[in-house]
Amino acid sequence: MSTLALMRWLETTPKRYDKGMHLLTLGRVSSLRDRLVDMAVTGPNCQVLEIGCGTGAVTELLSDRGVEVTAIDQNPAMLELARQRLQNKPDTNITFIECTAAEIDSLPEQSYDAIIASLSLSEMSPSERAFVLHQAALRLKPGGRLVVGDEVRPRISWQRFINLILRAPQALLGWLLVGSISHPIPDLAGELCATGLKVVHEDRWLQDTLAVVTAAKNK
């Protein structure tokens, strides 16, 4: 794996990440992010936790709405870009933390109005994702919302078939463009329900392969 060219290329992925993601999703990533933020920010003075903020595209949208954000990511190079992106904005209330998603279990319980995960859960293994979602549900205030935007498996069989065929080239392209391999989440709504939250809204794009699912905690 340690080929010179590939390593160099992957090393610079954080810089290319934003453009790469735009290409990979044929531009749909912007609608996904807008929807995420619309679903998460329900009023002024919201406190939001963002899991896997990457280069901070969603973080920026959140801060434009004037909410207080805690943004975590495990990749220091991505976080550095997020910090740079937001450093010149006035009146932001953002805390960046370099840690892995599983470490949200050390944050206080019942303290967020919304928790957002944009395209980061699909990079986790099923056992990690279950742990993180469970912990996230515990950190929500009563009535709070868990909003997840990610790659999902289409529901209709012919779309699933096309998806399967395109999977290998897509994975290769993804690896080259944004330096990570994601695994479409088979049953995102189901996994959210399993944490005891109630799914209140679902949107799909790109032949049913991108979804934003919103789940709420009982009041």
Added chain:
Amino acid sequence: MSESIPVYKAVLYSLLLDILQTVLRMIPWSTEPGLYAVGNPDSDSPVVLTCNYDLTVRQVARVLAENDVWLVVAPSSGINVWCAAAGGHFGTHQIVTALKTCGIEAQVNHRRVILPQLSATGVLAREVSKRCGWKVRFGPAYATDLPRYLATGQKNDESMRRVHFRAFERMEMAFAWGFPMALVVVILVAPFRSNWCLPLAILIICTALAIFSLYDRIPSKPGITLSAVITGIALACVWAAGGNIGALLTALIFPGILVALLTFDYPGSTPIAGGAHFEERNWHIVVDAERCRGVFSCFEVCPEACFTKQDNPRFIYHSSPDRCIRCGACIVQCSQDALWFEDEQGQRIEPEQIRRYKLNLLGQRTINTEDQFIKPPV
């Protein structure tokens, strides 16, 4: 033992899969991260952690078949330990993720985990312990030494710490490079000259074998010497077979290109040569006599045994700098920040930079080019 934990058995002996994954090792073949039981482990059994490169996981499970251990597979993007650790895909966060989420905490009543020594350049042992309470110990560099390591009270002797590049490993690497290259060439050539396919494939594999067995033994410019030799052989073969001018010309150019391609990343593919692309800056390890407390973690993790210990007063000497491959493991692990990279002009890369951004000089990390947004202080 809970029913839900998959048991890793030596039934997984699948030679075919081994061969396939060896010749196509450029592709990240991954195992699903999580907890596996090898043998019949209980709450006191040792916990061994490895990357999720499928071939490695199977090897580890296989060599441990006679033991009862818990095997934690951590997410390393399907890349092997050494490359993933040096490249930032297998570090503190991935270890913490695996330990916290795989379910091992419910299975054992201790918090000690054995990591592959070659992950030391990526994983900050004391940070893991701070973040999740697990105590990291670096075990042997090679999985094959794990049973001996476990049987001898978890002590690494020098033979278990040092990396090598033996005949079998050279052969594996030659196929890992030669096979995909041969495949591409055959696919390109087949529609035009199907009778060239086999000879070309053989030539490519043989070239790769020659390069990986001879590279570090030929004095000066092995790329050119090898190109010449192989081109000579290729010409002789074509001539002997009664080839025409076109064939002779192909035989003249083709091997040269091949050797260039193969030697291009030779150092990056071996554990014994490093930093070939940094020659111009000549970064080397410096030990700060004031700061060194003789903790010897550097000694424990160096895969090239570059250090010599002094006991009274406790101090370390970087005694074999010529062997150093600049993997940075010693710098990352030193709790006193007593080690760093320095070049001839006295410019430094600080330990913190190396820890955070994996700015080791193993292979070809571009640390002084314009296009990199993270720059060491110049």
